[in-house]
Amino acid sequence: MSSITPHHFLILAFLLFGVGFLGVVIRRNVLLVLMSLELMLNGINVALVAFSRAGANLDGSIFVFFIMTVAAAEVSVGLALLVALYKKRKSIFTEDMNLLGN
Amino acid sequence: MSGPDLLFYFFATLSLGGGLLMVFSRHPVSAALFMIVSLVGVASLFVLLDAFFLAILQVLVYAGAVMVLFLFIIMLLDVGPGGAKASRLKFLSGVAGLISVGLLVILLLDLSLGAMEPSDCSADGCEDCSETSAFAWPEIREETAANGNSLVFSPSVKAFGFGLLAKYMLPLQVAGFLLLAAMVGVIILSRKSTGEEGG
Numbered sequence: 001m002s003s004i005t006p007h008h009f010l011i012l013a014f015l016l017f018g019v020g021f022l023g024v025v026i027r028r029n030v031l032l033v034l035m036s037l038e039l040m041l042n043g044i045n046v047a048l049v050a051f052s053r054a055g056a057n058l059d060g061s062i063f064v065f066f067i068m069t070v071a072a073a074e075v076s077v078g079l080a081l082l083v084a085l086y087k088k089r090k091s092i093f094t095e096d097m098n099l100l101g102n
Numbered sequence: 103m104s105g106p107d108l109l110f111y112f113f114a115t116l117s118l119g120g121g122l123l124m125v126f127s128r129h130p131v132s133a134a135l136f137m138i139v140s141l142v143g144v145a146s147l148f149v150l151l152d153a154f155f156l157a158i159l160q161v162l163v164y165a166g167a168v169m170v171l172f173l174f175i176i177m178l179l180d181v182g183p184g185g186a187k188a189s190r191l192k193f194l195s196g197v198a199g200l201i202s203v204g205l206l207v208i209l210l211l212d213l214s215l216g217a218m219e220p221s222d223c224s225a226d227g228c229e230d231c232s233e234t235s236a237f238a239w240p241e242i243r244e245e246t247a248a249n250g251n252s253l254v255f256s257p258s259v260k261a262f263g264f265g266l267l268a269k270y271m272l273p274l275q276v277a278g279f280l281l282l283a284a285m286v287g288v289i290i291l292s293r294k295s296t297g298e299e300g301g
Contacts, residue, residue, distance in 0.1 A: 018206035023125035056240040058253035073284035
């Protein structure tokens with residue numbers, strides 16, 4: 001890579017994180033909120049791997065491995081919670097989950 | 103602009119465009135498919151960064167397992183586009199989204215300006231500025247052993263496994279235990295919700 005610096009990867013990572021954050025904030029569907037969370041974690045992973053490669057240090061790459069593990073566990077638990085919630089409320093939209101809000 | 107640069111911009115566009123289409127797509131199934139496009143783009147970026155094992159892991163775990171789980175849940179819950187309720191953006195959430203994106207743009211501008219401008223060392227004429235203007239990625243060495251307590255970056259799975267089993271043994275065990283706890287928790291969660299539904 002001649003003219004691509006870690007700076008490029010860092011900007012891309014921030015943009016991925018921002019797009020994911022936008023999805024978490026504006027979407028009403030809990031499924032899409034979970035997907036956007038995955039996108040945020042992916043942005044962080046890109047930044048970590050870029051720094052790991054630029055610094056010639058493997059620790060960042062190994063940390064990405066753990067982030068992937070935790071993300072998989074988080075998604076499975078979140079989807080199970082969503083299914084349980086759907087059985088009670090018959091909806092997966094966040095505005096219907098207002099038991100405490102009124 | 104050489105080949106790897108074009109590849110970087112292509113895959114960056116792929117991951118960012120997939121993410122944006124995922125956020126703004128109406129139907130959950132198309133959102134999941136756009137998410138797969140984005141994840142494959144990120145995996146290709148890992149290949150560009152010589153992290154081959156992580157790229158394979160990204161495709162296997164995210165695009166292979168997590169997104170299939172998402173599609174399975176979409177099928178199970180039978181969610182459609184959601185009608186006007188899901189597509190209508192509330193005023194408050196629109197404002198929050200604008201504020202978040204605005205803060206992100208400010209952050210990015212600050213970062214890029216701070217990184218682009220030559221630092222103070224131009225005054226005393228040291229040679230660090232030439233290094234920052236033309237960044238050189240470190241050469242990949244094929245040694246797998248750790249020197250001192252820091253592991254040297256290497257694209258091989260051998261080095262990755264060595265680091266995982268030597269330096270990060272305890273976190274690896276904790277991650278395995280976390281997966282076990284998540285599995286048990288999901289089983290109990292889905293079993294109880296069906297068991298108590300009749301009562």
